[in-house]
Amino acid sequence: MLGIVEQGLILGLMSIGVFISFRIVNMADLTVDGTFALGGALCVRLFSLGLNAPVSLLLSLLAGAGAGILTGFLHRKLKINVLLAGILVMTMLYSINLRIMNGPNLPIPKTSVSASLGTFEQVAGKDPLADLFEPSAPVAAPQKEIAKHRTFENIFLGTADGQDLLLLSAIVLICVALTGLFLRTELGTALRGFGTNPSGLESFGLPKTLMTLLGLGLANAFVSLSGGIFALYSGFADVTMGQGMIVTGLAVVMLGEILFVRRKLVYGIFAPILGGIVYQGILAVVMRYGYRIGFRASDMKLLTALFIVAVIGFGLIQTKKRMKGKFRLSTIFGGGVGRD
Amino acid sequence: MIKLSDVSVVYRKGEENEKCALKNATLQISQGDFVIIVGPNGAGKSTLMKVLLCELAPTVGTYYLNGKSMRGFSVTQVARWVGRVFQDPNSGIFPDLSILENLSIASKKGVRWLRFRSCPQKAVSLLSLLGLGLEKNLNTRAGDLSGGQKQALAMIMAIISDPKVLLLDEHTASLDPKSSVKVMELTRQINEQFGITVVMITHNMPFAEQYGNRKWKIEEGEVYEYEYRPPVCLTRSENPFPLVGDQRRCAPKCV
Numbered sequence: 001m002l003g004i005v006e007q008g009l010i011l012g013l014m015s016i017g018v019f020i021s022f023r024i025v026n027m028a029d030l031t032v033d034g035t036f037a038l039g040g041a042l043c044v045r046l047f048s049l050g051l052n053a054p055v056s057l058l059l060s061l062l063a064g065a066g067a068g069i070l071t072g073f074l075h076r077k078l079k080i081n082v083l084l085a086g087i088l089v090m091t092m093l094y095s096i097n098l099r100i101m102n103g104p105n106l107p108i109p110k111t112s113v114s115a116s117l118g119t120f121e122q123v124a125g126k127d128p129l130a131d132l133f134e135p136s137a138p139v140a141a142p143q144k145e146i147a148k149h150r151t152f153e154n155i156f157l158g159t160a161d162g163q164d165l166l167l168l169s170a171i172v173l174i175c176v177a178l179t180g181l182f183l184r185t186e187l188g189t190a191l192r193g194f195g196t197n198p199s200g201l202e203s204f205g206l207p208k209t210l211m212t213l214l215g216l217g218l219a220n221a222f223v224s225l226s227g228g229i230f231a232l233y234s235g236f237a238d239v240t241m242g243q244g245m246i247v248t249g250l251a252v253v254m255l256g257e258i259l260f261v262r263r264k265l266v267y268g269i270f271a272p273i274l275g276g277i278v279y280q281g282i283l284a285v286v287m288r289y290g291y292r293i294g295f296r297a298s299d300m301k302l303l304t305a306l307f308i309v310a311v312i313g314f315g316l317i318q319t320k321k322r323m324k325g326k327f328r329l330s331t332i333f334g335g336g337v338g339r340d
Numbered sequence: 341m342i343k344l345s346d347v348s349v350v351y352r353k354g355e356e357n358e359k360c361a362l363k364n365a366t367l368q369i370s371q372g373d374f375v376i377i378v379g380p381n382g383a384g385k386s387t388l389m390k391v392l393l394c395e396l397a398p399t400v401g402t403y404y405l406n407g408k409s410m411r412g413f414s415v416t417q418v419a420r421w422v423g424r425v426f427q428d429p430n431s432g433i434f435p436d437l438s439i440l441e442n443l444s445i446a447s448k449k450g451v452r453w454l455r456f457r458s459c460p461q462k463a464v465s466l467l468s469l470l471g472l473g474l475e476k477n478l479n480t481r482a483g484d485l486s487g488g489q490k491q492a493l494a495m496i497m498a499i500i501s502d503p504k505v506l507l508l509d510e511h512t513a514s515l516d517p518k519s520s521v522k523v524m525e526l527t528r529q530i531n532e533q534f535g536i537t538v539v540m541i542t543h544n545m546p547f548a549e550q551y552g553n554r555k556w557k558i559e560e561g562e563v564y565e566y567e568y569r570p571p572v573c574l575t576r577s578e579n580p581f582p583l584v585g586d587q588r589r590c591a592p593k594c595v
Contacts, residue, residue, distance in 0.1 A: 186444065186452035193434040193445050200431060203498070205419040205449040 002165055004280050009168045010230050011252055012276025013175060017222035018249030019272045024183075025215030026195040030086030031071045032249060034093030035064040035220040036242035039227025041097040044106045044237040052152040057228045064224020067093060068216035075216075076209040097239050105238040108154055108231070156233045164233070171229065172273060175222065180266035191215055192267070223249075244301050251304045252276045254311045341537055342369040342392065342505060347401035349387050349561075361387040363561040364401070369554075371504070374531045375539045376552035384561040385541045389509050392539065394418040406504065420449050423498030423536075425491065427510040432494025435483030439474055439493065442482050443467070446497035466496045470526065488519025492526055499530055506530060508540040512547065520544070524551060 014036060021029040039060040046056035067089055074085035098104065156164050182188040194201045194211040202208060223245070231237040249272075256275025257268070287297060349362040361384045369375055379385050390396035391403055394413045403410045405421055425432045434442050443463040459478070467475040470492050474485075482493060491511055498506055508527065512520035524547055531538045542548055548555065557564045 182454070184456055185454045186448065186457045187454055189437070189441050189457045190445055190452060193437055193441070196434045196436040197431065200434060201445070202415045203419050203424050203432075204446055204501075205416045206451065207414070207416045210451065 002160055002162060004284050005277055006165050006168050006233070008277030008280035009165075009172050009273065010226050010233060010276075011248070011280055012256075012273035013172055013229065014223050014226035014245065015249045015252040015256070015272035015276050016175065016179065016269055017219040017226070018246065019253045019269065020179075020222065021216060021219035022250065022253065023268065024192055024195045025212070025219065026198075027075075027082050027212070027216065028086070029068070029071060029216055029219060030083060030246055031067055031089045031093075031216070031220055032086075032223050032246045033242040033244070034090035034097070035067045035223045036227035036230075036245045037097045037237070037239055038067060038093050038100075038242075039064050039224030039229075040231030040237035040241050041100040041106065041227075041239070042224075043228030044108055044231045045100050047152070047154075047232070048106070048109050050152075053155040053232055057225060057232070060228035061221045061225040064227070065217040065221035067224070068218070068220030069213045071220070072209070072213040072216040076212050094239065101237060101239065104240075105236055107236040154232055154235075158235070168229070168233075175225075176266055176269050176273065179218075179269055183267050183269075187214075191218075244304070247301065247305055247308065248279075251307050251311075252279045254308060255279055258311065341371045341373075341406060342539075343367070343404040343407075344391070344398075345402045345404065347391060347398040347403060349384075349391060349396060350399040353399060360561050362391065362398075362563075365563045367556075367563060367565075369505075369537060369539065371537055372531070372535050373537050373539075373554055374528070374552040375537075375554045375556060376548045377539065377541045377556045377558060378543070378545070378548050379558035383558040384563075385558050386509060387561075388558065388563070389507055389539075389541060392505075392507055393422060393424060416450075421504045422507060423501075423503035423505070424507040424509070425494045425498050425511045427513045429487045429490035429494065429514060430483070432497065433482045433490055435481070437482060438479045439467075439482055439485075440478040442493065442497060443478075443500065446500045449501045460500075463496070463500050466500060467493075469529070470496065486519070488515050488522060491515060491519070491523050495523070495526055495530065499534065499536060502534075503536065505537045505539060508538065508542075510541055510543060512542070512544060520547075527551070 014032075017035075018032060021027050021032070042063050043053075043056045043060040046059055047053060051059070071082070071085045071089045074080045074088060075082045078085075080088070155167060158164070183192060190201060190204075190206055191211055191214060194206070194208070194215065198208050198211070201211065227237075227242065230241065252275040253272050254275070255278055256271030256273070259278060260271045260274055283300060286295060286300065286303070290296075290299075344365050344367045347362060347365045348360065351359045351361055363384075365388065377385055377388070387396065391398055394403075394410055394415050394417070397411065405418070410418060434445065437445070440459050441457070443459045444457040447458075447460050447463050464475050464478070472489055472492060474480075474489065474493065482490065485493065495506075495511070506527075511527075512523050515523060527538060527540065528551060530536050538552075540552065555566055557566055
């Protein structure tokens with residue numbers, strides 16, 4: 001149960017990114033699949049190089065923001081359709097991630113601080129038997145050498161005592177609070193305005209390019225951060241870990257909005273978090289009992305995509321229902337939008 | 341205040357289907373003027389508006405605002421001096437945001453930073469000028485307002501930060517007659533009370549007759565200034581040519 005909530009929180013954090021690009025900035029950004037893996041790959045690589053986990057995560061977040069900004073730049077400056085720009089950056093990131101990991105995947109080193117301190121010679125700076133023959137004053141240890149071999153502990157312990165859950169909850173709450181505060185500022189309000197009327201914002205002196213870069217940068221920063229957290233949590237990064245993340249993220253956002261439609265907490269940012277937990281719960285149930293009806297784990301992507309189609313279709317029916325005043329079966333069994 | 345010197349705009353220049361949308365327009369608008377522009381569809385009214393908004397650079401000629409050439413200026417740069425309201429009531433507001441948030445965005449021009457948003461008292465008092473009671477429902481979603489209310493809100497948003505000029509492109513076209521009159525009265529008030537120069541495009545001839553101190557007509561890219569004289573013998577409904585008057589051709593030459 002703890003694992004479901006923990007993974008749901010990570011998924012929810014990723015979905016905040018999707019929520020920002022799809023709902024706030026109103027752009028279908030497909031960079032997400034690449035940035036999720038970028039976050040994971042970079043975080044694990046930096047961590048194994050000796051940086052501590054928070055710094056690795058922060059740098060992954062910045063790299064994700066950079067990828068989002070690149071998509072925005074391609075879209076605004078080179079006039080490439082945002083979908084294509086996202087696909088291009090996602091494709092670039094596939095190769096970059098392979099380079100970063102120097103292979104298709106990279107595990108987190110199991111070494112702890114004590115196990116990686118290096119040899120006696122490296123620490124003491126002298127031969128261990130030298131004092132036996134020629135007593136001398138202790139030599140100062142070469143600190144740089146120690147630092148080079150130092151490896152930090154993973155922030156996720158992988159234990160079932162709830163510490164990981166606590167840490168993840170804290171990270172998610174901080175992210176939601178900071179985003180909520182940002183959206184209350186003049187710049188954040190303008191970003192929300194940009195999503196609803198991009199041309200209108202220009203007449204108040206705010207360039208579309210700036211807002212696009214800001215929105216996509218922010219969205220991909222969240223996705224990359226969650227990719228990094230996911231890699232640390234699961235103990236490895238894989239080049240395919242971001243595959244289909246955009247669809248999953250969108251499903252989570254929609255699920256959250258359906259379940260918590262009347263409670264728009266913090267501009268609706270809470271919906272993806274709660275949606276992520278519910279989605280992960282559904283996934284766990286399906287994985288556990290689905291085999292009885294012939295369900296396979298690989299079918300989950302199909303179900304997720306069908307869920308999105310169903311939600312969009314249901315939304316359309318609701319709109320037609322509101323417009324016509326009453327529900328008609330013809331909306332499902334024919335007489336579609338084009339015929340009205 | 342606004343000066344167009346021999347401005348021409350040619351679409352698809354050098355191509356087979358080249359079109360001269362604005363021909364050697366030489367115009368001058370002074371501070372406090374209320375200019376009405378009329379003309380048939382495709383005559384070049386919106387092209388002129390785009391030039392004034394710096395959305396379109398003139399192919400030939402120069403556009404001056406406050407004595408400064410606007411060549412090379414972008415829409416966002418010129419927004420400091422120019423407010424605009426278009427035909428679609430949703431184009432001038434942010435429908436998903438509350439009235440308060442809309443006013444907050446409009447109360448400042450240019451790039452903004454991480455200061456918490458605020459709504460200046462001036463914005464609320466301007467809103468109360470409308471007499472629509474919007475100032476009491478600041479948290480209402482702007483998209484839920486009626487067309488007239490949206491357009492009135494858009495006009496208030498356009499003038500909050502004291503622009504020099506307000507450009508209106510058929511801003512009453514999608515409103516019912518009653519709302520149109522209210523919005524036109526607000527336009528007059530903005531011009532007379534705040535001294536903001538208004539340039540308005542309209543297809544509504546009664547409004548063109550009733551409002552504005554200067555009237556222009558655009559036909560096939562040529563701009564004429566005319567003086568409207570109310571017909572003496574004919575009633576308004578009988579007069580087939582309500583724009584007949586002294587017409588002065590501004591610059592009839594094509595590029």
